[in-house]
Amino acid sequence: MTHSSPHSPDLTLEPLDVERDAGLLHRWVTHPKARFWMMQEASPAEVAAEYTRIAKHPHHHAWLGRHRGEPAFLAETYDPARSELAGLTALPDLEPGDLGMHVLVAPTDEPVRGFTRQVFAAVLEHCFRDPAVRRVVVEPDAANLAIRRLNTEHGFREVREVPLPGKTAMLSVLTRAAWQHATGEVAHLRPDHLEAGQRHLLTKALAELSHERLLEPQRLGDGRWRVTAPDGRTRYDFRARVLPLEHWVIEPASVMRTRNGEPAPLDVQAFVAEHAEVLGLPTELLHTYLEELAGTLAGFAWKRHHHRATATDLVDADYQELEAAMTEGHPSFLANNGRIGLGVRDHAAYAPETGSTVRLVWLAARRASAHLSLGDGLTEEALLAGELDPEVRAGFDERLTTLGLDPADYLLLPVHPWQWENKAAVTFAPDLARRDLVHLGEGPDSYQPQQSIRTFFNRSRPDRHYVKTALAVQNMGFVRGLSPGFMVDTPAINDHVAALVASDPTLQACGFSVLRERAAVGYTGDAYHANPRTDDRSTPHQKMLAALWRESPLPRLGRGERLATMASLLHRDAEGRSLAAAMVTASRLTAQAWLRSYLHAYVRPIVHCLVAHDLAFMPHGENLVLVLRDHVPVRALMKDIGEEVAFLHDRPLPPAVERTRAEVDDDERALPLQTDVMVGVLRHLAGILDDEGVLPASELWAEVRRCVRQHADEHPDLALEHKRYDFSRPTFKHSCVNRLQLRDTRQMLDLSGDGDQMMYAGELDNPLATAG
Incomplete structure (x- = not known):
């Protein structure tokens, strides 16, 4: 099957035909410009034998690339977990959903400016065409600075050097989110995606606000209804059925807006502004709500642009594939993906729908100014031993001792990367300068954000706990912080509820159980806790540095x-x-x-x-x-x-x-x-x-x-x-x-x-x- 590149239709990829292409391949791989391909001395028979082996390999594939029908490049894709990488120290850096890639542009004495980049982009499109691919992995020779620069320009992150046969390689990875960012930060903001988003969100607004009796649609007969804006000039006509619990099932294609009798484009922000008084939306908060709607529309457009899996495709999807595939956010709330505070690059890095993975930032918080709560039978040592490998903890201790500090005087606190860069490093600058907080760096595990955005699932070690972090981003009517004071009792509450559930025969017969929040940590040594508000309500500033650990569901699965x-x-x-x-x-x-x-x-x-x-x-x-x-x-x-x-x-x-x-x-x-x-x-x-x-x-x-x-x-x-x-x-x-x-x-x-x-x-x- 031949695949063309959507952005470079002159470039196509097709399965390599060894018998047909062996001579061509030999000329390419033995050319002096292909020295990093490491086949300079290979004979035609040896090249044919190598690619025959690849053709028979179930987890390694070779592709011939053409430009306007003429052979122009070679690409290979493979499963890194079944390659020479798997037997080396690189294995901990590999993850489910990784796809390895090699690219060789046909050597020529008359190179075309920019052609290599076009080929590289086309091969990446080919790799990410499979929705199961979460990252592309490459391992160029560390001495090949040109290809390393090309990799980083396309969003690859260099992980570390690894020894491979015949070379020292620079293991590098490209996440789907980073690739999408590199190919266009706002490529999803298109008229067709906006129109679909406006229709979806306005249909939902009519349905949910009618359900909540904020709107009173007028029955026109034959399943048709009308909502008239307070100004009397704007009308919304649609077809709908009303099911039990006053649940409105509206046909999205039927929703029509007219203004002064003339057709008008659907616009959910205009709809809210028209109905603000009816909806009870205070004037001073109108723009904040409109901003959350804009963010929700942006999220819809991104998902429409990048999510191609059908409902049937997702039937067999694994847990985290499903988590990233969700499109709605919340079935009842209109402004459910506002995420005020996240920029377009932040969205690519941290939004759950991107399926991206991140590494958490770790801080050391002085014990005298922090609190760690632990569930029954759990010690601090057991918690950390389960979450961090010994060498990681040793590195954290070394960082503290290098500063002349005693590791025993500190608690470890995981922090969302966005929270570190945008809040902790600035908002808590005095605390960092006093060494009440110490930046330890990133941990090695890769985490995937969940639908709740501030909660992370450990992709590197799925048996390890979820980590829920504070995130000073407003979403769906809240700044998504975590209160250290409020969480002091969280493990005890979880233990009490879990014990009750576990001791009840009816609940056990249903297989019902709880995922306990086993530990919580929070920092309170800042000026915001030292100077609380007089009305006893905690503020977002008092919810910026805290985290908890929740049990993973994976160990509970049966055959x-x-x-x-x-x-x-x-x-x-x-x-x-x-x-x-x-x-x-x-x-x-x-x-x-x-x-x-x-x-x-x-x-x-x-x-x-x-x-x-x-x-x-x-x-x-x-x-x-x-x-x-x-x-x-x-x-x-x-x-x-x-x-x-x-x-x-x-x-x-x-x-x-x-x-x-x-x-x-x-x-x-x-x-x-x-x-x-x-x-x-x-x-x-x-x-x-x-x-x-x-x-x-x-x-x-x-x-x-x-x-x-x-x-x-x-x-x-x-x-x-x-x-x-x-x-x-x-x-x-x-x-x-x-x-x-x-x-x-x-x-x-x-x-x-x-x-x-x-x-x-x-x-x-x-x-x-x-x-x-």
């Missing part, structure tokens, strides 16, 4: 099992096809059977935790990891325990867990299920499956009701508690998340505050009261 973030069930590809529907098809189960397994893994544990323990989670899509077997969810792992768990009773709790106690009225007890599960997740899943003809929404809600009733029937000892929670009451309070963000785009909730800060819009009819 034939794999992982997926629950948010992936709501993912839809560029053609509108959902991953959930693709999973149902791949499972070969009926939609009802697939759904029952999912509800048993997800809804049943949430119900049981409430009625048996008065324990409420915030179980939205990104807070759960699903375990799949044959494309079917069979159990769930809950995470983000420290910040998003509450006990709804007045029974004794350990002192460190006391902050999780919440006082709620009886009519609010069931809201963790009704709001976070039914409205926050299942409403969207019901709309997706109904829209794709997989399962009518009414049947999904009938299955949810069956799941809740089955739990009650099988637990007669909890009959009074089921009656108290009354999950099937006719109506429940209508909690509205966009209203929260619109009320205060800077901090929609004070997570450390008391009382109910939610916003409600009356009550919703409960589909569990009538389903089935």
